[in-house]
Amino acid sequence: MSKIxxxxxxxxxxxxxxxxxxxxxxxxxxxxxxxxxxxxxxxxLTDGIKAYSMEDAVKMKDDIDxxxxxxxxxxxxxxxxxxxxxxxxxxxxxxxxxxxxxHFENVDKVCKENGNLAFISLGWxxxxxxxxxxxxxxxxxxxKTYTFWGRGVSQGHSxxxxxxxxxxxxxxxxxxxxxxxxxxxxxxxxxxxxxxxxQRECYVVAEEGADLAKIEETIKNMxxxxxxxxxxxxxxxxxEFDAVHxxxxxxxVVLRSGVTGADENTHQVxxxxxxxxxxxxxxxxVLVAYARALNRMKKxxxxxxxxxxxxxxxxxxxxxxxxxxxxxx
Amino acid sequence: MSKIxxxxxxxxxxxxxxxxxxxxxxxxxxxxxxxxxxxxxxxxLTDGIKAYSMEDAVKMKDDIDxxxxxxxxxxxxxxxxxxxxxxxxxxxxxxxxxxxxxHFENVDKVCKENGNLAFISLGWxxxxxxxxxxxxxxxxxxxKTYTFWGRGVSQGHSxxxxxxxxxxxxxxxxxxxxxxxxxxxxxxxxxxxxxxxxQRECYVVAEEGADLAKIEETIKNMxxxxxxxxxxxxxxxxxEFDAVHxxxxxxxVVLRSGVTGADENTHQVxxxxxxxxxxxxxxxxVLVAYARALNRMKKxxxxxxxxxxxxxxxxxxxxxxxxxxxxxx
Numbered sequence: 001m002s003k004i005x006x007x008x009x010x011x012x013x014x015x016x017x018x019x020x021x022x023x024x025x026x027x028x029x030x031x032x033x034x035x036x037x038x039x040x041x042x043x044x045l046t047d048g049i050k051a052y053s054m055e056d057a058v059k060m061k062d063d064i065d066x067x068x069x070x071x072x073x074x075x076x077x078x079x080x081x082x083x084x085x086x087x088x089x090x091x092x093x094x095x096x097x098x099x100x101x102x103h104f105e106n107v108d109k110v111c112k113e114n115g116n117l118a119f120i121s122l123g124w125x126x127x128x129x130x131x132x133x134x135x136x137x138x139x140x141x142x143x144k145t146y147t148f149w150g151r152g153v154s155q156g157h158s159x160x161x162x163x164x165x166x167x168x169x170x171x172x173x174x175x176x177x178x179x180x181x182x183x184x185x186x187x188x189x190x191x192x193x194x195x196x197x198x199q200r201e202c203y204v205v206a207e208e209g210a211d212l213a214k215i216e217e218t219i220k221n222m223x224x225x226x227x228x229x230x231x232x233x234x235x236x237x238x239x240e241f242d243a244v245h246x247x248x249x250x251x252x253v254v255l256r257s258g259v260t261g262a263d264e265n266t267h268q269v270x271x272x273x274x275x276x277x278x279x280x281x282x283x284x285x286v287l288v289a290y291a292r293a294l295n296r297m298k299k300x301x302x303x304x305x306x307x308x309x310x311x312x313x314x315x316x317x318x319x320x321x322x323x324x325x326x327x328x329x
Numbered sequence: 330m331s332k333i334x335x336x337x338x339x340x341x342x343x344x345x346x347x348x349x350x351x352x353x354x355x356x357x358x359x360x361x362x363x364x365x366x367x368x369x370x371x372x373x374l375t376d377g378i379k380a381y382s383m384e385d386a387v388k389m390k391d392d393i394d395x396x397x398x399x400x401x402x403x404x405x406x407x408x409x410x411x412x413x414x415x416x417x418x419x420x421x422x423x424x425x426x427x428x429x430x431x432h433f434e435n436v437d438k439v440c441k442e443n444g445n446l447a448f449i450s451l452g453w454x455x456x457x458x459x460x461x462x463x464x465x466x467x468x469x470x471x472x473k474t475y476t477f478w479g480r481g482v483s484q485g486h487s488x489x490x491x492x493x494x495x496x497x498x499x500x501x502x503x504x505x506x507x508x509x510x511x512x513x514x515x516x517x518x519x520x521x522x523x524x525x526x527x528q529r530e531c532y533v534v535a536e537e538g539a540d541l542a543k544i545e546e547t548i549k550n551m552x553x554x555x556x557x558x559x560x561x562x563x564x565x566x567x568x569e570f571d572a573v574h575x576x577x578x579x580x581x582v583v584l585r586s587g588v589t590g591a592d593e594n595t596h597q598v599x600x601x602x603x604x605x606x607x608x609x610x611x612x613x614x615v616l617v618a619y620a621r622a623l624n625r626m627k628k629x630x631x632x633x634x635x636x637x638x639x640x641x642x643x644x645x646x647x648x649x650x651x652x653x654x655x656x657x658x
Contacts, residue, residue: 138618138645260610281589314638316467
């Protein structure tokens with residue numbers, strides 16, 4: 001069997017994660033990385049594989065079965081995914097929840113015009129968490145769903161801290177509140193405020209001579225980012241920052257608390273959680289598993305835009321239906 | 330829109346659970362219950378709906394979109410599912426893991442000959458747990474999967490206790506060992522023996538004058554059921570038994586501990602768990618959600634036998650693709 005030929009568009013943490021995840025799947029091979037940087041400045045981890053200019057991607061359209069697009073959701077993906085979907089079957093991790101319907105429409109249109117297949121908004125949230133919300137709500141229609149994120153680094157909140165005057169380095173951890181999770185696990189269906197679900201923990205290296213009290217106050221009162229949360233700001237040395245806060249752990253949990261029975265007083269709780277040492281490497285692993293699914297569904301003749309909701313689980317696995325039924329069912 | 334018309338074959342705890350679950354889904358209606366008992370002796374929970382003799386089911390084949398078969402896996406389902414699949418689209422919860430491939434072949438053949446669609450082996454294990462093994466192993470190919478069951482009542486083990494001389498009533502709880510779960514959650518990939526994963530907790534009401542020491546010894550040494558586990562046997566009064574041990578709680582967890590990255594030393598853990606006050610009512614809720622999926626896939630023209638692996642998640646939900654993307658993704 002010939003291998004699934006993968007291209008990577010964008011070579012940041014996520015793109016590198018995809019490169020490493022491909023190594024764990026012997027039915028796939030990396031064809032090339034496409035970058036907006038001068039390609040000669042980009043050194044890949046894989047021997048014999050090159051970086052190319054993003055503009056040259058189209059020349060390789062017949063060499064790539066699936067292009068995994070690893071740009072950011074704010075400005076990259078709304079442009080890149082429809083553009084690349086003209087020439088390639090594509091996968092992205094677009095995660096701006098409110099703009100997913102619009103992104104879906106754009107990508108779907110281009111795919112249908114060009115006979116390509118796209119999967120958007122893959123990863124863990126949106127992605128695996130979305131799947132679990134869907135399964136759990138379909139099975140327990142009478143109930144309530146809760147999503148908790150963390151403990152883990154929020155890129156957006158870390159960026160916000162770094163924009164504050166006097167901050168040299170900063171990182172923010174989103175921390176779910178254990179008591180709230182326990183309440184849900186017990187079968188209750190509490191109404192939880194934003195503040196009752198998560199705390200925000202900041203670690204800051206201040207510029208020399210900066211006004212620490214002012215930095216702390218500015219962070220804690222930042223609208224949309226911190227003002228609705230209990231936030232702690234910890235000033236630490238640059239040495240400590242570099243030594244301790246150089247990783248991208250994350251995690252989270254989706255909980256569905258539902259009731260069944262004649263009086264709807266029988267409690268049933270479904271919980272899905274992940275604990276990640278590396279958020280980008282895990283997200284990349286999800287994208288790569290779905291690349292296998294995409295390649296199969298394309299061969300069956302499917303085109304247009306799809307999400308995790310539309311992909312039958314069996315497509316993700318290397319195993320045949322017969323093997324899956326014998327070993328995993 | 331006309332409702333999905335459901336039939337229930339077999340009216341024990343699971344069948345009653347299906348009846349109650351249908352009430353929670355306003356796009357479905359119960360048409361009738363089919364039983365091997367004299368139908369006039371079977372009183373349903375739903376006003377206006379009748380029990381019929383199993384033999385009369387075929388007469389109602391045009392009135393039922395999906396027949397949910399609620400018999401036992403040991404002897405009922407291997408017969409009933411292929412028989413009913415001649416006339417109906419069917420769903421069952423066949424859970425004898427080792428015999429699933431054979432059951433699948435039998436049901437698939439009948440379905441294809443008769444243009445019907447069947448889903449087998451649905452519920453939580455096999456079913457939701459199988460799905461989670463599949464997703465997690467596809468995403469983290471380098472790793473190890475663990476399934477723990479309980480704390481909950483095992484019907485098979487409870488039956489085994491009740492066959493021991495001198496036992497009047499008995500029930501067995503399968504109890505997962507917390508230390509083992511914690512070890513897996515920490516990112517380790519331990520090799521765990523049967524004894525290290527689960528304990529067995531028995532509650533027994535003895536016949537008057539029975540030899541308690543002998544009952545305990547017989548239970549603890551029972552091959553395949555108890556001999557490989559740390560088992561405790563608690564003798565209690567019939568009053569306590571009836572008051573405390575009259576429910577069917579269950580639960581369990583599927584854990585995948587995997588590694589990613591250049592040196593495969595970045596730990597990533599996925600965990601799926603359920604905590605059920607009523608095992609049969611929850612299993613029934615799974616069957617009913619899949620009845621919706623089956624009805625849709627049948628309308629698209631699909632026939633043959635399928636499992637949870639073959640069903641795209643979106644089919645389970647009442648919501649449209651557009652609604653799902655806007656609300657759950």
